[in-house]
Amino acid sequence: MSNTQSPSLRPRKAAEFLGIGVSTLWRWVNTQPGFPKPISLSERTTVFIEGDLAAWRDKQAKAMAASNETQKPRGRSTATSKA
Template identity: 45%
Template sequence: MTTFASDKQVAERFGVARTTVWRWVNSVPHFPKPIALTPGCTRWRLDELEAWERARVAK
């Protein structure tokens, strides 16, 4: 089962503002792209966020 996170949850996870999360989508290399589940409901796959975190730590 795939787990999803909202922009608010992603922001809390990384200790940043929600606007920063959206800025990262366009400016941070390899930051996971959100998925539009329905109109007005955009989420990130938790497994993709975790993989991005691991890749950052490995550098």
């Protein structure tokens, strides 16, 4: 029988997986709606499910891309027309 579950990551590895610091990971747990919740295995052992983190990261990337597509360019126009 094969194990089809995503691996679990300790907080330091979860932060590395997302490219952030451990303190940022815990801040996101407490402040970001929809951020994957940690699983407490014991009093001193907490893990995150890698697949949940990947899904959240991908969802954030898609939302950011969609937001960038709908925003108007900022700053000065590079085209100048002098008649």
